[in-house]
Amino acid sequence: xxPKLKLFILILASLIAAxxxxxxxxxxxxPESLTIPDHPDAEVFWRLRAPxxxxxxxxxxxxxxxxxxxxxxxxxxxxxxxxxxxxSGASLxxxxxxxxGGIVLVRTGSLGPLASAxxxxxxxxxxxxxxxxxxxxxxxxxxxxxxxxxxxxxxxxxxxxxYLSDSHDSLRIMHWLMGSLAGLxxxxxxxxxxxxxxxxxxxSLMAKEIDLLTAGxxxxxxxxxQVKLLKLKIFLVASIMVGAVxxxxxxxxxxxxxxxxxxxLMLGWSHRLLVPATFFAGGAFLTLCDLASxxxxxxxxxxxxxxxxxxxxxxxxxxxxxxxxxxxxF
Amino acid sequence: MTAASSKTVLSVQGLSYSIGAAQxxxxxxxxxxxxxxxSVVGPNGAGKSTLLRCLMRLPERGxxxxxxxxxxxxxxxxxxxxxxxxxxYVPQAGGWIPPFTVGEFVLLSRFPYATAVSSLAESDRRAxxxxxxxxxxxxxxxxxxxxxSGGERQKAFLAAALAxxxxxxxxxEPASFLDPRHAxxxxxxxxxxxxxxxxxxxxxxxxxxxPLRAGGHALVLAEGRRRYFGPVEGLLEGSVxxxxxxxxFVRLDHPNGLGRVILPE
Numbered sequence: 001x002x003p004k005l006k007l008f009i010l011i012l013a014s015l016i017a018a019x020x021x022x023x024x025x026x027x028x029x030x031p032e033s034l035t036i037p038d039h040p041d042a043e044v045f046w047r048l049r050a051p052x053x054x055x056x057x058x059x060x061x062x063x064x065x066x067x068x069x070x071x072x073x074x075x076x077x078x079x080x081x082x083x084x085x086x087x088s089g090a091s092l093x094x095x096x097x098x099x100x101g102g103i104v105l106v107r108t109g110s111l112g113p114l115a116s117a118x119x120x121x122x123x124x125x126x127x128x129x130x131x132x133x134x135x136x137x138x139x140x141x142x143x144x145x146x147x148x149x150x151x152x153x154x155x156x157x158x159x160x161x162x163y164l165s166d167s168h169d170s171l172r173i174m175h176w177l178m179g180s181l182a183g184l185x186x187x188x189x190x191x192x193x194x195x196x197x198x199x200x201x202x203x204s205l206m207a208k209e210i211d212l213l214t215a216g217x218x219x220x221x222x223x224x225x226q227v228k229l230l231k232l233k234i235f236l237v238a239s240i241m242v243g244a245v246x247x248x249x250x251x252x253x254x255x256x257x258x259x260x261x262x263x264x265l266m267l268g269w270s271h272r273l274l275v276p277a278t279f280f281a282g283g284a285f286l287t288l289c290d291l292a293s294x295x296x297x298x299x300x301x302x303x304x305x306x307x308x309x310x311x312x313x314x315x316x317x318x319x320x321x322x323x324x325x326x327x328x329x330f
Numbered sequence: 331m332t333a334a335s336s337k338t339v340l341s342v343q344g345l346s347y348s349i350g351a352a353q354x355x356x357x358x359x360x361x362x363x364x365x366x367x368x369s370v371v372g373p374n375g376a377g378k379s380t381l382l383r384c385l386m387r388l389p390e391r392g393x394x395x396x397x398x399x400x401x402x403x404x405x406x407x408x409x410x411x412x413x414x415x416x417x418x419y420v421p422q423a424g425g426w427i428p429p430f431t432v433g434e435f436v437l438l439s440r441f442p443y444a445t446a447v448s449s450l451a452e453s454d455r456r457a458x459x460x461x462x463x464x465x466x467x468x469x470x471x472x473x474x475x476x477x478x479s480g481g482e483r484q485k486a487f488l489a490a491a492l493a494x495x496x497x498x499x500x501x502x503e504p505a506s507f508l509d510p511r512h513a514x515x516x517x518x519x520x521x522x523x524x525x526x527x528x529x530x531x532x533x534x535x536x537x538x539x540x541p542l543r544a545g546g547h548a549l550v551l552a553e554g555r556r557r558y559f560g561p562v563e564g565l566l567e568g569s570v571x572x573x574x575x576x577x578x579f580v581r582l583d584h585p586n587g588l589g590r591v592i593l594p595e
Contacts, residue, residue: 215428224414
């Protein structure tokens with residue numbers, strides 16, 4: 001089977017899986033009911049479940065594409081929005097917004113959490129980047145350690161902000177931190193769609209350059225890639241995508257680790273295939289996780305971040321142990 | 331030498347490079363003719379690799395001064411892609427191994443001819459196939475780079491640079507991790523590419539006999555300064571190498587009539 005055919009099958013399977021999700025839930029909806037005018041199930045489907053599935057899909061697509069980018073950028077399969085501290089940075093930004101929103105009533109509409117999450121994501125990436133760079137080169141261990149440290153530090157700051165907030169805001173922050181797609185505004189869905197689709201388009205236009213970057217920075221430069229500019233561009237695109245997703249759904253971990261890794265195992269290393277593959281596979285994966293979060297303890301909902309973490313933790317370990325066998329992470 | 335063959339393709343005047351207070355290169359002058367072979371030799375830390383990297387505009391830090399002209403045009407006027415169409419680069423072996431197959435890796439070198447939306451053209455495939463043929467790697471095209479032996483991998487890096495179809499090729503100690511047989515094989519391949527394909531080669535090497543076999547010019551660097559630039563035969567006379575390496579060398583006649591050889595004392 002050629003990689004292109006595999007990609008086609010992957011996209012098709014992802015779309016079918018994601019499209020099926022809204023039919024399942026506390027009560028299952030039959031496809032026929034959608035064709036009946038004013039059927040209450042149709043209302044539930046179009047008003048609640050379809051937008052939520054779309055949000056999960058877009059969030060998953062954004063997170064897994066940014067994971068793919070970070071892994072190419074750092075040439076390390078463990079580089080993800082989560083391990084690099086970007087998620088916790090975005091969380092801090094958003095928590096500060098909720099907290100300030102409580103006391104000084106910041107009125108910035110839907111852009112408020114987005115902008116503050118973005119600022120937080122940017123700050124943490126900048127810190128990890130500078131620390132790793134200051135030690136010379138891009139050492140795997142330094143980068144992961146820097147990510148862990150920033151993660152801890154920002155998570156503590158989030159707790160501090162939570163401590164400072166009143167009980168209402170504190171609860172809001174806590175719920176948000178667990179990662180959830182419940183209670184999502186349709187207007188925000190459009191913001192997310194714009195960021196993720198636009199980001200995906202930009203990244204796919206740079207696929208060849210990202211391939212060369214994976215081969216090594218100097219090698220890429222000697223093949224005509226403007227390496228500094230490229231790194232800045234994809235770094236910004238990935239951080240903005242993470243910021244956008246996190247501001248909407250809270251920090252959902254491990255999607256950016258699992259989806260790109262699975263896609264690489266299946267398709268190899270060409271980013272012309274990997275970018276669309278991670279978009280669809282990541283999207284479908286998170287949509288399925290969201291379905292699981294609605295079904296496992298129904299009628300109660302498990303925060304989606306918990307579902308992905310339960311799957312992602314063992315997966316992370318599997319990569320580490322697998323890497324240990326030949327001493328090579330990729 | 332005819333007028334056509336002595337056309338200068340790369341000229342370097344007063345090239346200096348420093349990082350902070352550390353002077354890596356000081357006022358280096360040399361030039362390479364079309365189809366010429368310039369071997370760069372010198373002790374460790376002489377700035378040989380840095381010189382190549384400066385010619386490819388690779389250093390991100392540090393300060394570069396001096397004038398470098400490629401095909402009669404100042405280096406800084408080239409876009410990165412234009413430069414890659416004129417000069418290709420074979421990095422030092424032994425670093426990061428790209429996660430691609432040989433074929434994929436060689437095709438990546440066609441980037442200087444690509445646009446963001448273009449797919450691979452027939453000319454790209456032909457260039458890649460020819461590069462694999464020239465290096466004898468056609469049968470290994472589908473093998474991942476990391477599953478190759480050191481010698482094969484070094485040839486894959488060479489093939490990738492060849493696929494760039496650039497007139498000038500910079501090579502940084504291509505044989506440093508190879509056993510004598512593979513080193514000799516690679517050296518023979520490089521000489522053939524120089525003579526038969528007319529590639530201009532600028533190669534950093536630790537093998538002092540390689541310049542003698544390849545012919546052309548030698549550039550001797552020590553402590554970032556040029557100690558000698560001229561025909562390779564110059565290495566056989568005087569004390570150029572002795573001064574550069576601070577070590578004595580003997581020059582012998584090869585018993586099989588392969589010319590002179592240089593051996594460290």
